[in-house]
Amino acid sequence: MSVDPAAAQTLGTVRIVGTGLLGASIGLGLRGLGVRVLLHDPSPTALALARDVGAGEIDPGDVPVDLVVVGAPPDVTAGVVRAELAAHPRATVTDVASVKGGIAHALAGADGIDRYVGGHPMSGRERSGPTAGRGDLFVGRPWVVCPSSPGQARERTEAVRMLAIALGSTPVFMPASEHDDAVALVSHVPQIAASLVASRLVKAGDPAVGLAGQGLRDVTRIADSDPMLWAQILSANAPRVAGVLKDLRTDLDGMIEALDALNDSGAVGARAAVARVIHQGREGRERIPGKHGDPQTRYALVTALLPDSTGQLARLFEDIGEAGINVEEFSLEHIPGARVGLGHVSVLPAVRDALEKALTDRGWHVAA
């Protein structure tokens, strides 16, 4: 999966309104594919920066455009889309906001609404602004496309689909409401859960956090996010996120009740209630698609001890490659206090033993 120059050629002239991270990245990507890109931003500084990094030319205002991409902040997106529909009466207009229902609602019945197609490229970076823009920000990511009506003209949705394909994304069509339900579940609620778990550590003692292992690190990784950005995102999807959180709270209440009952020396069924929560989580976990969209594969794990010096990872993967074994997943784990790391190599179960033997033969210390 990579950028697609043929798809880019179908786009015509593209105007980008709002040259922050996403707008500038789209401009950079399209410019790299030879598309004419006209930039506009209410901030002259952001606009000049986007031009200077190569995201396109400043829109002279008199060139007919085929596609307008609105990269404005979520809370002003609907207004900007409406203005663009009016100003460019032949163009298809799309946006990149991460919550879609509110915008669709605000635009209902707008003049030219049949030319608006909602979009959400599901990529982001820890940085923001035009200078953080990258033309390949979207490669390999889903790009959700939300038609403004079920019967919207194919010509309009096709323009946005081609934009996604040109930039290396996988277009995924769904109605705005379905999109917002989905991101509440796979993005917004996990973010809140990570933050809630990490919050518990604020007042923890050093010895306690010193026992932190990979499990805690994984659960809390995304807690390291921008509070103001997330306040915007969660607010825009408030009812759906609250709905999922209430379901989660029901299960949490059940767990607390079961633990309290156990504490009162073993109420009947309390232990089973605890096990049920874990069991249900396991079932849910199995729903997440695995590699290449296949149903999640169970991989076998081989862990190698890695001295902390340059070149060790290269040597490890060279040795694995020489053994003719394909790595399915890999993660590097640090051991607090030790000058050594653990390299967790996931492979298909059938080649697990071969990998372990190959590594041991080549002098690696293979740990459990």
Add this chain to the structure above:
Amino acid sequence: MSVDPAAAQTLGTVRIVGTGLLGASIGLGLRGLGVRVLLHDPSPTALALARDVGAGEIDPGDVPVDLVVVGAPPDVTAGVVRAELAAHPRATVTDVASVKGGIAHALAGADGIDRYVGGHPMSGRERSGPTAGRGDLFVGRPWVVCPSSPGQARERTEAVRMLAIALGSTPVFMPASEHDDAVALVSHVPQIAASLVASRLVKAGDPAVGLAGQGLRDVTRIADSDPMLWAQILSANAPRVAGVLKDLRTDLDGMIEALDALNDSGAVGARAAVARVIHQGREGRERIPGKHGDPQTRYALVTALLPDSTGQLARLFEDIGEAGINVEEFSLEHIPGARVGLGHVSVLPAVRDALEKALTDRGWHVAA
């Protein structure tokens, strides 16, 4: 950090009672260091298996022992420790149960309690039983040591400290109550949170879970755990886990209330309340120690596109090594539907640009 034969030599004869995963792994590790290991298990099958994999000899019953390691299930550990203290009146007795307070409580005032030292090697595998045992299961992991009284004789705690060091672990001394508080926070509550988030996916549609990204995968990874094992662990630490969960629920209630208020079109302060939860999570996340026990370092990220074929990872790390750059963290991400992966390489911020240039020069496609 690796196994330590000198420490092993101080241990004398070691008896292991309970030859499941942990007991068998301790036996394997010690046998590899030349320690005499006597095995005992109420199950003749488990005992014979442990002997057959090389974890030690079956205890003939008439050999004086210096150290007894109880690897029984948590709910019978206290009783087994009491029996071992009585049967081996000179030996130090330790255990490996993952919750310590209940056992200490059950043993209070027991004959020979001054010879009991609680232990918790913080390692595990997805498998169980003696055949899953590995002598290097403990290498690089913390091994919590809980003296049975603040003034316990150094000779007793030293025996357990040496056991941990012999097997390559880092001994960490703390009282049983502090240990149980710590694991509630860094292990038990994250487990429950992961399960609660993953549970939400059970009834989700395929298109929704198809949008799952690395964030959801990380948050829910440990949800893939054994329900019966976790029912035991959580039950043994029920009051402490319930306490942390109630704090978490207070924050969750605050988040739900704020989202509901936003829904009723923007009650004053609701958006700030949402931001506060994310902000607090970020603060907590920063408490987790980073590499080598240093305060968590912020690394810079460079992402390379990896064609899904054998040898690509080797080539990547070879190229990084040639550039003289040390990799701090690495993770491999799959792109659903694409025959390509993303290799996320974390490095010290100072060498980020050099790495990006080195990879680009060597023909890698470096993504955002």
